[in-house]
Amino acid sequence: MINHEPTLTALTEPTHPTHPTSISSAFQIAVYGCAPDEKGLFESLAPTLGVSLTTTPEAVDADNAELARGNRCVSVSHKTPISNATLLALKRAGVRYVSTRSVGFNHIDVEFAANIGMTVGNVAYSPDSVADYTLMLMLMSVREAKATIRRTDAHDYRPATARGRELRDLTVGVVGTGRIGAAVIDRLRGFGCEVLAYDIRPRPATAGVEHVDLDTLVERSDVVTLHAPLSEESHHLLDRRRIARMRPGAYVINTGRGALIETPALVVALEEGRLGGAALDVVEGEEGIFYADLRGREIPNGWLARLQEMPNVLVSPHIAYLTDHALQDTVENSIMNCREFESRFQHV
Structure with a gap:
């Protein structure tokens, strides 16, 4: 459930409660960045969980923070960065708890929030959503699916001269051994x-998995897949030096956060043919691009544009998490985090 120390964040395990925490007075949550599918879930769950809602499709900002007036808790989307000015505006409106509907919270300055007396909580959702998607990207990469689909879409049905590879013949390095x-x-x-596995924080050994340091992992892996949270410590975890040490023809899979990879170094390694390919559900500098309709417009991220031109690079717009099960978990746990904070607030 939520963490009640104001300097820390929370991680809620997916639950399906039937007996909401007791709250002595009417409880409301303002929900920002509420997409239509989320809105339906919020509205169906709210009566069951004993809350009332104010929802808006707009991302939270300093101009609409007043919508939360009278609510100690708000639920926000991860799709738009939340500025410190917005946090201050929420604080002035009476908000004390911000629940982000994501595992990651690099879009919020958590330390600043704590300094002004606000708590930021994140949620967990089904790890199977991202794990399934990761395996899909992995298989598509080693079988050169993008190039094949491009040819068949152009009605060229000849098989490629290069053969695909089978996972059983490969070594896969998993960076980050949390739930996902x-x-x-x-x-x-x-x-x-x-x-092979590596994690910044020591974790219990996993049967049948060799735990190694990161340099050893990149040197020995045919596929490197990233599942670490983004922090100052993990920023550009796969940097120029480590990309240079990867096996010739290796593949990079990223369903974590874009800035785990030093993007210019990755692009150069791919263009020079030193790597076999990449599959990226997240890209450094994706903000303002992913989740937007930019058809007919120039992409304001040159590195992304270069990646998308390559026949051996798959790019998807940060959607690995997006399944019906994971969305249900996200909405439900965002409400429950707010409920628990409210309950404790009333009993202080």
């Missing part, structure tokens, strides 16, 4: 491949 990384490892066992 562990779910990826579980799936890889079924393919019979060798699995």
Whole structure:
């Protein structure tokens, strides 16, 4: 459930409660950046969980913070960065708890929030959503799916001269062995491949998995898949030096955060043919691009444009998490985090 120390964040495990925490007075939540599918879930769950809602499709900002007036808790989307000015405006409106509907919270200055007396909480959702998507990207990469689809869409049905590769013949390095990384490892066992693992924080050993340092992992892996949270410590975890040490023809999969990779170094390695390919659900500088309709417009991120031109690079717009199960978890746990904070607030 939520963390009640104002300097820390929270991680809520997916739950399906039937007995909401007791709250002595009417409880309201302002929900920002509420997409239509989220709105339907919020509205169906709210009566069951004993809350009332104010929803808006607009991302939270300093101009609409007053919408939360009278609410100690708000639920926000991860799709738009939340400025310190917005946090201050929410604080003036009476907000004390911000629940982001995401595992990551690099779009919010958590330390600043704590300094002004606000708590930021994140949620967990089904790790299977991202794990399934990761395996899909992995398989598409080693079978050169993008190039094949491009040819068949152009009605060229000849097989490629290059042969695909089978996962059982490869070594896969998993960077980050939390809930999602562990779910990826579980799936890889079924393919019979060798699995290496690395995590910034020491974790219990995993049966059948060799835990190594990051440099060893990139040197020995045919596929490197990233599942670490983004922080100052993990920024450009896969940097120019480590990309240069990767096996010739290796693949990079990223469903974590774009800035885990030093993008210019990745682009150069791909263009020079030193790497076999990449599959990226997240890209450095994706803000303001992913989730927007930019058809007919120039992409304001040159590195992204270069990546998308390559036949061996798959790019999707930060949607690995987006399943019906994960969305249900996200909405429900965002409400429950707010409920628990409100309950404790009333009993202080």
